[in-house]
Amino acid sequence: MALPKLYPIILSPTVKNYIWGGQKLLNLVGADKATDQKPVAEIWAVHGKNYIKNGFYSGYTLNQLLNERPKDLMGLSQSWNQGDEFPILIKILDCQQWLSIQVHPDNLLAKKLEGPQHSGKTETWYFLDSEPGSQIYAGTKTDVTQTALTDAIESHKIQDVLQMHEIKKDDFILIEAGVIHALGPGLVVYELQQNSDLTYRVYDWDRPMNAGRPLHIEKSCLAAKNLQTTPRNLQPKVKGNSFLPLIQSPFFKLEIINNMDGFINFDTAFMTFQILTVSSGEMILQTDDQAFSIKQYETILLPAGLGKYKLSGDFSVLRASPCICES
Numbered sequence: 001m002a003l004p005k006l007y008p009i010i011l012s013p014t015v016k017n018y019i020w021g022g023q024k025l026l027n028l029v030g031a032d033k034a035t036d037q038k039p040v041a042e043i044w045a046v047h048g049k050n051y052i053k054n055g056f057y058s059g060y061t062l063n064q065l066l067n068e069r070p071k072d073l074m075g076l077s078q079s080w081n082q083g084d085e086f087p088i089l090i091k092i093l094d095c096q097q098w099l100s101i102q103v104h105p106d107n108l109l110a111k112k113l114e115g116p117q118h119s120g121k122t123e124t125w126y127f128l129d130s131e132p133g134s135q136i137y138a139g140t141k142t143d144v145t146q147t148a149l150t151d152a153i154e155s156h157k158i159q160d161v162l163q164m165h166e167i168k169k170d171d172f173i174l175i176e177a178g179v180i181h182a183l184g185p186g187l188v189v190y191e192l193q194q195n196s197d198l199t200y201r202v203y204d205w206d207r208p209m210n211a212g213r214p215l216h217i218e219k220s221c222l223a224a225k226n227l228q229t230t231p232r233n234l235q236p237k238v239k240g241n242s243f244l245p246l247i248q249s250p251f252f253k254l255e256i257i258n259n260m261d262g263f264i265n266f267d268t269a270f271m272t273f274q275i276l277t278v279s280s281g282e283m284i285l286q287t288d289d290q291a292f293s294i295k296q297y298e299t300i301l302l303p304a305g306l307g308k309y310k311l312s313g314d315f316s317v318l319r320a321s322p323c324i325c326e327s
Contacts, residue, residue, distance in 0.1 A: 006303035012051045014044035022096035045299040050087035077272040077306025078320045093189040100204040105223040106177035123193035126172040131186030137162045138181045139228040170234040179223030272304045281315030
């Protein structure tokens with residue numbers, strides 16, 4: 001029997017109830033989880049272990065689909081993907097307290113410290129919303145040496161050597177592996193990253209370590225790099241349609257599409273999958289035989305084999321995809 005053509009995929013999100021979360025993302029969780037009064041810190045909108053909610057492959061995990069239909073899902077990026085797990089993780093975060101000051105290892109160090117099945121974590125943040133005065137830590141001050149950085153980690157004085165940045169709505173920043181960072185309160189964040197959740201905590205605001213949040217001083221010293229990074233701001237969208245590249249790394253790229261009226265036509269063309277997350281407004285996605293209404297902060301995954309599609313409505317949408325490396 002011929003396999004069906006792959007179609008736009010809606011995933012059931014994974015919900016993380018960390019202590020620093022809030023109540024701004026309740027519309028993205030199920031009704032049962034929305035009423036349990038726990039803070040919603042992270043929505044894992046796209047993750048290999050998330051279940052597909054619609055169509056022929058309903059009930060499959062994304063990883064199962066990847067293993068059954070790798071070429072149709074991944075396109076040319078199939079050869080780029082390593083292992084049997086979906087290579088990208090996308091989260092939406094509601095930050096109501098400071099997150100820990102932390103660092104992520106690169107691929108080589110992750111495999112050395114944690115085992116060959118692990119990968120490092122480079123990520124990017126796009127700030128969907130920001131309360132006045134919201135801040136982040138990202139990168140070291142320009143006059144800091146690698147030795148001084150290590151000393152600051154070991155002596156619990158890491159804040160003395162980090163750069164603090166005030167954040168506005170529609171800012172975005174690349175956090176490469178090795179960059180020490182922390183998100184502050186008052187932020188709703190779109191996070192695009194390698195499929196890794198390896199985090200080494202440097203400082204956790206004196207929260208009790210017996211609450212399952214230990215520090216990782218030795219590993220942090222090995223992972224931390226004396227690097228700087230600066231947020232950039234997306235200029236206000238102009239009347240009409242626009243398409244802007246935001247971030248490109250060896251692991252992924254991020255673009256934003258703005259539309260105010262009419263249609264915009266696209267084609268996956270078997271190149272790679274595309275993941276659309278609406279940052280504002282409401283988007284209508286149409287294929288030859290289906291239509292989807294995607295609201296603010298909701299996500300839909302388009303397999304490489306989907307082909308042509310068009311978008312309409314008054315919206316801004318973030319489009320994520322893997323960076324296809326040349327051989």
